[in-house]
Amino acid sequence: MRFLHTAMTRRLPRAFFARPTVEVAQALLGQRLVHLHAGRRLSGLIAETEAYVGQDDLACHARRGRTPRNAPMFGPPGHAYVYFNYGMHWLCNIVTEAEGFPAAVLIRALWPQEGLEVMAVRRAPHPPPRWADGPAKLTQALGIDRALNGHDLCAPTAQLFVEAAPAPARIVAGPRIGIDRVPEPWRSLPWNFRMG
DNA sequence: AGCACGATTAACT
DNA sequence: GTTAATCGTGCTC
Numbered sequence: 001m002r003f004l005h006t007a008m009t010r011r012l013p014r015a016f017f018a019r020p021t022v023e024v025a026q027a028l029l030g031q032r033l034v035h036l037h038a039g040r041r042l043s044g045l046i047a048e049t050e051a052y053v054g055q056d057d058l059a060c061h062a063r064r065g066r067t068p069r070n071a072p073m074f075g076p077p078g079h080a081y082v083y084f085n086y087g088m089h090w091l092c093n094i095v096t097e098a099e100g101f102p103a104a105v106l107i108r109a110l111w112p113q114e115g116l117e118v119m120a121v122r123r124a125p126h127p128p129p130r131w132a133d134g135p136a137k138l139t140q141a142l143g144i145d146r147a148l149n150g151h152d153l154c155a156p157t158a159q160l161f162v163e164a165a166p167a168p169a170r171i172v173a174g175p176r177i178g179i180d181r182v183p184e185p186w187r188s189l190p191w192n193f194r195m196g
Numbered sequence: 197a198g199c200a201c202g203a204t205t206a207a208c209t
Numbered sequence: 210g211t212t213a214a215t216c217g218t219g220c221t222c
Contacts, residue, residue, distance in 0.1 A: 050203070059203070069218060086204050087215030093203085106203055126206095136204050178203050 010163040014154040017077035021096040021103040025051040026171055026193050028094070028105060032113065032163040035142040042118060042142045044110030044132050045165060048194040050176045052093070053103045059182040062102030073102035078154040082144060089136035090145045094153060094162070108135045108177070109194070110142075118143075172196035 012031065017024055026049075034043040052060040052073075061070040061083070072081040073095055081093040081104050093104035110132035112119055119141040123131040132138035139145065144160065153161045173190040180187065 052203075061203080064219085067219070083203090084217060085202055087202090087217075089204050089215095091203060108203085134204070176203070181202090 011154070011158070012162045012164060014076070014078040016162075017094060017096050017154075018098060019096065021051040021053045021105060022191060024094075024096045025049040025105045025191065027167070028107075028162065029171055029193055029195050030165055030168040032165045033107060033110060033138075033142070034114075034161055034163055035144060035148075036159045037115070037118070037143050040115055040118070042115035043163075044112045044114075044138065044142070045195075046107060046109075046162075047111050047133075048107075048109035048192070050106040050108055050193070051096075051103070051191040052106065053191075054097075054101060058186045059176060059179045060102065066102070070102065072150050073104050075099060075150070078152060080144075080148050080151040080153060080160060082139070082146060082149040082151075084146065085136070090139040091135045092139050092144050092148075106135060107138060108192070109133050110138045112141065115142075168195040170196040 028046050028049050031046050032043050033046055034041055055062055062073050066074050072079055076099040077096050079095045081095055083091055085091055092107050095104045097103045112131050119131045123141050132141045148160050151160050152158060172194050174192045175188050176192045
């Protein structure tokens with residue numbers, strides 16, 4: 001599926017996210033995640049993603065059905081699912097597939113593009129390569145937290161959204177990170193994707 | 197009401 | 210390679 005955009009409307013439409021999650025996770029690589037912050041643009045190219053797909057996927061938060069925390073995953077595609085983990089970190093997902101089917105893509109790394117001065121302060125004292133090379137690092141760099149949980153990335157007034165950018169020449173797939181307690185085959189499914 | 201654990205990070209040895 | 214930090218969530222009693 002291809003999406004064409006004019007110079008003024010580069011934001012990815014809901015149809016982009018209303019597809020199989022693994023397909024969306026790969027298609028998001030190279031696209032630009034943007035957070036409008038105090039009239040300023042904070043952004044980066046999406047460099048790593050992971051797919052979490054439905055109640056059969058035992059690594060997915062929705063595996064035991066709907067709860068207050070994972071409710072956004074059951075909602076319509078194109079919304080943010082932002083959750084708190086390890087008592088200190090925010091992780092950012094984008095909901096995929098049809099409403100009612102719980103699935104999302106975790107954004108795991110960005111290549112910073114805009115708002116570098118803000119990121120430098122938020123991620124101090126780390127050097128630029130360490131500003132957004134992890135799922136909790138990128139939310140800190142872009143200022144993504146609970147306030148954006150459930151946010152509609154496809155609304156005209158969205159503060160968080162994805163803009164179309166050139167697709168990467170190559171995609172590398174591997175097992176998802178940090179789910180060592182999840183049983184096979186889910187633990188080893190190659191649903192982690194990065195620009196290669 | 198209590199408790200084990202987590203889609204992580206940073207600082208150590 | 211190992212480990213502390215830190216707390217909301219959801220399951221069990």
